Amino acid sequence: MDANEEVLAPASILVSAGRQPRLPGSGVNAPLEFSSTYHADGPVDYARAGNPTWTAFEQALGAIEGGSALVFSSGMAAIAAALSVAPALSVAPAGVNPVSVPPAPSGEPHPAVIVAPHHAYSGTGAILESFEQAGRAILRRVDISDTAAVIAALDGADVLWAESPTNPMLEVADLPRIFEAARAVGAVACCDNTFATPLVQQPLSLGADIVVHSVTKYLAGHSDVILGATITADSDHGRRLHEALIHHRLLHGAIAGPMETWLALRGMRTMHLRVERSSANATVLAARLQGHPAVQKVRYPGFGSIIAIEVHGGLQGAETVAAQVRLWTHATSLGGVESLIERRGRHPSEPSTVPENLLRLSVGVEDVEDLWRDLGAALACLTPSG
Numbered sequence: 001m002d003a004n005e006e007v008l009a010p011a012s013i014l015v016s017a018g019r020q021p022r023l024p025g026s027g028v029n030a031p032l033e034f035s036s037t038y039h040a041d042g043p044v045d046y047a048r049a050g051n052p053t054w055t056a057f058e059q060a061l062g063a064i065e066g067g068s069a070l071v072f073s074s075g076m077a078a079i080a081a082a083l084s085v086a087p088a089l090s091v092a093p094a095g096v097n098p099v100s101v102p103p104a105p106s107g108e109p110h111p112a113v114i115v116a117p118h119h120a121y122s123g124t125g126a127i128l129e130s131f132e133q134a135g136r137a138i139l140r141r142v143d144i145s146d147t148a149a150v151i152a153a154l155d156g157a158d159v160l161w162a163e164s165p166t167n168p169m170l171e172v173a174d175l176p177r178i179f180e181a182a183r184a185v186g187a188v189a190c191c192d193n194t195f196a197t198p199l200v201q202q203p204l205s206l207g208a209d210i211v212v213h214s215v216t217k218y219l220a221g222h223s224d225v226i227l228g229a230t231i232t233a234d235s236d237h238g239r240r241l242h243e244a245l246i247h248h249r250l251l252h253g254a255i256a257g258p259m260e261t262w263l264a265l266r267g268m269r270t271m272h273l274r275v276e277r278s279s280a281n282a283t284v285l286a287a288r289l290q291g292h293p294a295v296q297k298v299r300y301p302g303f304g305s306i307i308a309i310e311v312h313g314g315l316q317g318a319e320t321v322a323a324q325v326r327l328w329t330h331a332t333s334l335g336g337v338e339s340l341i342e343r344r345g346r347h348p349s350e351p352s353t354v355p356e357n358l359l360r361l362s363v364g365v366e367d368v369e370d371l372w373r374d375l376g377a378a379l380a381c382l383t384p385s386g
């Protein structure tokens with residue numbers, strides 16, 4: 001199908017990309033190959049460098065995101081790789097902003113200036129802080145939905161890290177404008193597209209240089225694997241980033257297991273159906289929650305399957321709702337077929353700006369009336385009549 005991919009709709013790409021050549025008797029699905037080494041003199045010698053199951057997955061993900069994909073052992077491994085290679089490939093002229101960038105002691109590398117959202121995935125926030133503590137980065141945290149603030153912070157920056165919508169506050173960034181501003185200063189623009197999925201937005205087409213995914217979530221979609229990926233543009237700069245990411249994966253060794261990769265590709269075949277249903281469910285639930293007497297505030301960007309609500313009764317009120325649901329599951333994570341609910345403030349790593357009574361809802365593909373009845377019964381515990 002490769003020659004036709006550009007003209008196919010996303011649903012058709014998800015079903016058809018990364019298939020085997022159509023030879024009589026060959027499998028319709030990619031092989032699940034468990035082999036650490038290969039007969040000498042072929043394209044791959046050793047499986048830390050490549051595996052046919054990875055290749056199939058990477059072809060499919062690259063086709064749906066519009067670039068070249070690499071699979072990693074987790075979303076965090078992909079994020080760590082992107083943050084490690086991006087500063088060196090920034091084309092920002094050093095010392096553009098000498099006021100805020102202290103001079104590096106002679107002989108030491110200049111720390112990367114990284115602009116990142118206040119509200120990002122908590123692991124991303126934590127790794128950025130560890131880079132800062134190690135002297136590898138100078139962080140500028142911004143409200144990613146405040147375009148003027150992002151553009152101002154980009155002066156002299158090496159890397160822009162974007163997440164939109166953000167976790168768990170669901171702020172939405174003006175991605176084309178901030179990516180353009182990153183390009184203007186020579187910064188590498190990275191975008192975590194886990195929440196949105198490539199069905200909602202394709203950041204490479206909006207000007208990003210590196211897209212990262214926690215494949216664990218919507219792409220794999222069944223809460224049964226942990227996996228990550230990077231995708232880079234098919235431009236000269238994108239290819240340099242891709243080569244640097246391949247090198248990083250080979251040397252640091254955060255490689256994906258063939259079984260996980262195969263399951264993720266199997267999950268991706270139905271992502272459009274799952275996301276279509278879970279988004280439709282979320283739209284109905286967000287509208288009903290808006291008028292609910294136990295709910296103070298509903299955050300829903302108008303697309304996607306994540307809703308954040310703030311409930312009456314503070315921290316305890318939120319814990320009560322999470323404990324009372326029966327069809328929904330009280331658990332962290334998102335993007336699976338099953339609906340999950342979680343009070344985000346229970347994680348010490350969550351920024352203090354995330355309200356303690358905020359519940360994140362990852363809406364699944366169950367029947368929407370069953371979901372509403374169950375959530376409604378849990379919320380009724382917070383109102384006097386309930």
Ligand SMILES: *Cc1c(COP(=O)(O)O)cnc(C)c1O
Pocket residue numbers: 074075076077121123167192194195213214215216217226227228
């Ligand atoms: C879960 C998640 C990650 C981390 O991915 P893992 O696969 O758990 O390592 C990164 N970013 C976002 C937005 C996530 O939701």
